Amino acid sequence: MIWDPYHECMDIEQRQDLQLFRLKEQLARMTANVPHYAAKLREAGVEAGGIQSLDDMRHLPFMSKDDLRETYPFGLFAAPMEDVVRLHASSGTTGKPIVVGYTREDIHNVWAQTIARSICCAGGHRSDILHVSYGYGLFTGGLGLHYGGELLGCTVIPMSAGNTKRQLLMMRDLGSTILACTPSYALTLADAAEAEGFDVSELKLRSGIFGAEPWSDSARAIVEEKLGLSAHDIYGLTEIIGPGVANDCEAKQGLHVFDDHFLPEIIDPVSGEPMPPGELGELVFTCLTKRAFPVLRFRTRDISSLNYEPCACGRTHARMSRIRGRTDDMLIIRGVNVFPSQIEHVLVGFEGVAPHYQLVISREGHLDVLEIRVEVAPEIFSDTVRALEDIEKRIEREIDSVLNLHARVKLVEPKTIERSEGKAKRVIDLRDKEGA
Amino acid sequence: MSAEGKLTKQVSVFLENKSGRLADVCRTLGEHGINIRALCIADTSDFGILRLIVNRPDDATTILRDAGFSVGETNVIAVQIPDVPGGLGMALALLEGAGVNVEYMYAFFTRIEGNAVVLFRVADDSTDKTVEVLEAAGCSTVSAEDVYAL
Numbered sequence: 001m002i003w004d005p006y007h008e009c010m011d012i013e014q015r016q017d018l019q020l021f022r023l024k025e026q027l028a029r030m031t032a033n034v035p036h037y038a039a040k041l042r043e044a045g046v047e048a049g050g051i052q053s054l055d056d057m058r059h060l061p062f063m064s065k066d067d068l069r070e071t072y073p074f075g076l077f078a079a080p081m082e083d084v085v086r087l088h089a090s091s092g093t094t095g096k097p098i099v100v101g102y103t104r105e106d107i108h109n110v111w112a113q114t115i116a117r118s119i120c121c122a123g124g125h126r127s128d129i130l131h132v133s134y135g136y137g138l139f140t141g142g143l144g145l146h147y148g149g150e151l152l153g154c155t156v157i158p159m160s161a162g163n164t165k166r167q168l169l170m171m172r173d174l175g176s177t178i179l180a181c182t183p184s185y186a187l188t189l190a191d192a193a194e195a196e197g198f199d200v201s202e203l204k205l206r207s208g209i210f211g212a213e214p215w216s217d218s219a220r221a222i223v224e225e226k227l228g229l230s231a232h233d234i235y236g237l238t239e240i241i242g243p244g245v246a247n248d249c250e251a252k253q254g255l256h257v258f259d260d261h262f263l264p265e266i267i268d269p270v271s272g273e274p275m276p277p278g279e280l281g282e283l284v285f286t287c288l289t290k291r292a293f294p295v296l297r298f299r300t301r302d303i304s305s306l307n308y309e310p311c312a313c314g315r316t317h318a319r320m321s322r323i324r325g326r327t328d329d330m331l332i333i334r335g336v337n338v339f340p341s342q343i344e345h346v347l348v349g350f351e352g353v354a355p356h357y358q359l360v361i362s363r364e365g366h367l368d369v370l371e372i373r374v375e376v377a378p379e380i381f382s383d384t385v386r387a388l389e390d391i392e393k394r395i396e397r398e399i400d401s402v403l404n405l406h407a408r409v410k411l412v413e414p415k416t417i418e419r420s421e422g423k424a425k426r427v428i429d430l431r432d433k434e435g436a
Numbered sequence: 437m438s439a440e441g442k443l444t445k446q447v448s449v450f451l452e453n454k455s456g457r458l459a460d461v462c463r464t465l466g467e468h469g470i471n472i473r474a475l476c477i478a479d480t481s482d483f484g485i486l487r488l489i490v491n492r493p494d495d496a497t498t499i500l501r502d503a504g505f506s507v508g509e510t511n512v513i514a515v516q517i518p519d520v521p522g523g524l525g526m527a528l529a530l531l532e533g534a535g536v537n538v539e540y541m542y543a544f545f546t547r548i549e550g551n552a553v554v555l556f557r558v559a560d561d562s563t564d565k566t567v568e569v570l571e572a573a574g575c576s577t578v579s580a581e582d583v584y585a586l
Contacts (some may be wrong), residue, residue, distance in 0.1 A: 376450045376506040383448035383485060383510045383557070384539055385478045411483050413452050415504050 003120040003152065004113065007260050008315045012308070015316065019263055020054055022288035027051060027060075030294060033078040036071050037296060057265065058274055062284065062297045065098070068239065073099040079292040089138040090238040098238055101292040107147060110289050111241050114258040115148020118247035121256060121315075122207045122232035124178055126153030129204075131176035133167060133185055134212065136160040140242025141212050145180045148244060154178070161185060164192040172202050179208045183215035183223065183231075190226035205229045211236065211243055214323050233322060239298055240285050246320055251312050254319030261289045264318055265297070266306050268337070269327040280305045280339065282327045283320065301327045303339055331427065333361060333368045336405055340426050343372065343407075346398050352379025353395070358417045362430040370407040372399070375414050442567055442577040443511040444555070444584075445493035449486040450506035453479065461486060464503045470496045473586050474555060476542035487542070489514075489555065491584045513563060514544075514578040515570050516551035524554060527575055534569045536562045546586055553578055553586075 002008050010018070027048040030037040041048060044061040051060065068076065077084065084101040091097050102111065119130065130149040134141025142160055149156040157174060159167055161181065167189060170176070179186065186208060193200050205227055211234035220231045235255050236243035245262050246255035257264045266281040267274055275281040283304045287294040303325040310316045325341035332338070340359060347353045356375035361368060372395065374380075380391055392409040399407045418425045451457045458477075465472065465488075474489040490496045493509065500507045517523045531538060536558050544553035558566050567577055 378506065378508070381448075381450055381506045381508050383446070383487060383508055385480060385485060388450075388483065388485070389480065411450070411452075413450060413457075413504070414506050416452070 001120050001125060002314060003117045008117060008317060010316055012316050015260060016054055018260055019288060023263065023286065024051060026288055026294055029078055030296060034076055036067065036075055060297055062272065062299050063295060064299045068098050069096055072096045077101050077292055078294055079103050084292050088140045088238060088242065100238055103292045106290050106292050110261055111144060111244060112147040112151040114244035114261060115144055116152040117258060118209060118234050118244050119148060119152050119154065119178065121247040121249040122178065122209045123230065123250060124152060124154065124207060128154045128177045129175055130154040130156045130178045130180060131159055131171055132156060133159045133161055133179065133181035140238050144242040144244060145209070164189060165196065168193055168198050171205065175204045177204050177206055179205055179229065181210065182212050183210040183219055184213060186210055186223045186227065187219065190223060194226070200226070200228055203228070208232060209234050235320065237300060239295055240287060241290060245285070249311060249313040249315065253311060254307055254321055256311065256315050256317040257320050259318050261287070263288055264306055264320060266304065269330055270332065277308050278305055280324060303327060331361060331429070333370050333405060338403060338405060342403055343399065346402050347395070349398065350395060352377035356417055358426060358428065360428045360430065368431065370405065372407050372409045373412045373417060374409060375417055376411050377414065442513065442579065443563065444489060444514045444580045446510045446512045447488045447490060447493050447496045448508045448510060449488070449500055451484045451486055453481065453483060458486065461500065461505065464499060465490065465496060468495065468499050470499065473583065474542060474544045478540065489583060493584070510557065511563065513556045513558070513566055514583045515554055515556060515575050516548055516578060517554050517575050519547060519550060519552040523552065527570060530569050530573050531566060534565055536566050536569065544586065548578060
C-alpha cells in the first residue's frame with residue numbers, strides 16, 4: 001500500500017509548485033531566525049525573496065559539515081529551544097558531534113510520516129510486527145523507525161541493537177514480520193542463526209528495512225536468501241532528519257526520495273553545478289518542511305544519481321540510485337570524474353579480479369595515466385602469455401566502454417598490493433608528487 | 437589410445453618483471469629439496485611466466501603457493517626425439533600435419549637413450565592426438581615418473 005497517495009503520487013508539476021512554495025517559506029524562516037544563514041546568503045549575494053523558481057536554487061549557497069561544526073551545538077536551530085522536543089546526535093568523524101533538534105511537528109508531521117511511507121514502500125501494513133534493531137538513543141535509527149511504525153499502526157518491538165541470540169528468540173516467539181536494522185547487523189543475525197543451528201524457517205520475517213551504511217546488491221542477495229525476506233534500502237542522514245529520507249519500493253529500481261519534504265539535487269562535486277538527470281554526482285538536500293533544524297543545500301558527499309521518471313508502483317517522487325561511493329574518493333582523470341566504485345563495478349564482472357586491485361594515477365607529459373593493478377588470483381592465472389594478456393585487454397576494453405576512460409591494466413603478483421588493516425589501499429595518486 | 441599416464445606435470449609461476457623474483461622461486465624450491473629438471477620463461481614487458489619441470493611437482497606447487505606465488509599445474513608431453521639435425525623439425529612437421537597447434541615447447545638438458553627430450557604444451561583436446569602421432573613415428577613419450585627422476 002501507499003501511505004500518503006496524495007503526496008507520493010502527486011502530479012510532478014503540482015509537486016514542483018509545492019516544493020517552491022515550501023522553499024520560499026523555509027528560506028524566509030531560516031534567514032529571519034538563523035544569523036548563520038542570513039550571513040551565508042548575504043555573502044553569496046542572494047536575497048531569500050529573490051528565489052522565484054526551483055532553477056534559482058543554483059544561486060543559493062551550499063552548506064557542509066563545516067557549517068555544523070562552526071555553529072555547534074545549537075547555532076543552526078531555526079526554532080526557539082522551547083519548541084524543540086528532542087535532540088539526536090551523530091558522532092562526527094572529526095572532533096565535535098553533530099547535534100540536531102526536532103519540534104513536535106518535525107517528529108509527527110514530517111519524520112514519522114516519511115518513515116510510515118518507507119515501511120509501506122517495503123510492503124509494510126498496520127498488521128505487521130516491526131522488529132526495530134537499530135540502536136535507540138542519540139542515534140536516529142531506533143526512535144526514527146519506532147515513531148513511524150507506530151504512526152502506521154504496526155506493532156513495534158523496540159529491540160535496539162545487540163544481544164543477537166535474544167533478538168532471534170524474540171523474533172521467533174513474537175512473530176516479527178519486518179526487520180529494521182543496519183545491513184551489517186542483518187548479516188550478523190543471519191550468521192548467528194546459522195552458527196546456533198537456529199531454524200530460520202520458524203521466523204515469520206517477510207521484509208527488511210536496512211540502511212544507515214552503504215551496502216551492495218550482493219549483500220542484499222545474501223541477506224534475502226539467509227533470512228528469507230525481501231530486503232529494502234532506506235536512506236537518510238542525521239543532518240537531514242535521520243532514516244526516512246528515501247526508501248525503495250518492491251520494484252527496487254532506485255529509492256523514492258520523499259521530495260515534498262527533502263529536496264534533492266545532484267551536483268558536480270568540483271564545480272558545484274547541477275548535473276543532468278541520470279548522471280552521477282554528489283547528492284545535496286534542502287529540508288523544505290522541518291522547523292527546528294532545516295538544512296540548506298547540504299552536501300552529503302554521497303554519490304548517487306536522480307531519476308525523475310514515475311515508478312511502476314505509482315509513486316512520482318524522484319528516485320535516487322543506491323549510493324555509489326563518497327566524493328572524498330572521487331578522482332579526476334583527464335578531466336573525467338571517476339569513482340573507484342565505478343571501476344570496481346566493472347572488475348567484479350571478471351571472476352577472481354575484484355577483491356585485489358589498485359588504481360595508480362600518474363602523469364606522463366601532460367596526460368593523466370590510469371593504471372589498474374590486478375593481482376593474479378588462481379582463477380585468472382594461466383601458463384600462457386596470450387591468456388594473461390587477453391585478460392588485461394578484456395578489462396581495458398570493458399573499462400573503456402563503460403567509463404569512456406582509457407586505462408592500462410597491469411597484472412601483479414598476489415599479495416603485492418599494499419593492505420592497511422586487512423583492506424587494500426585502493427588508490428595511489430602520484431600526480432601531486434610529480435609537481436603536476 | 438589415451439595419453440593418460442604419459443603426461444608430465446609442469447609447474448608454472450607468475451612473476452612480475454622485478455629483480456630477484458626468479459631467484460626467490462629457485463631459493464624457495466632449493467630450501468625444500470626440489471630439483472629443477474627443465475625450465476623456460478615466457479615474458480612480456482610487465483610480467484613473466486616461469487615454467488618448471490621438477491622432481492616433485494605437487495610439492496613444488498604447494499610450497500610456492502604457500503610462499504605467496506600464483507602457481508598453476510599444466511599437463512605437458514615429454515617426448516624423445518632423435519638428437520640429429522632435423523629431428524625436431526620432423527616431429528613438428530608431424531604435428532602440423534595432424535593439425536596440432538603447439539602452444540609452446542622447450543627441451544631438457546639431459547638425454548635419454550641418446551635422444552633429446554623435448555616438452556610440448558598443446559591444447560588440452562590435442563594431447564591424445566599428439567602422443568599418437570609422435571609415437572607412431574617412433575618418438576616415444578617419456579613417462580612422468582622417468583621425467584621427474586631425470
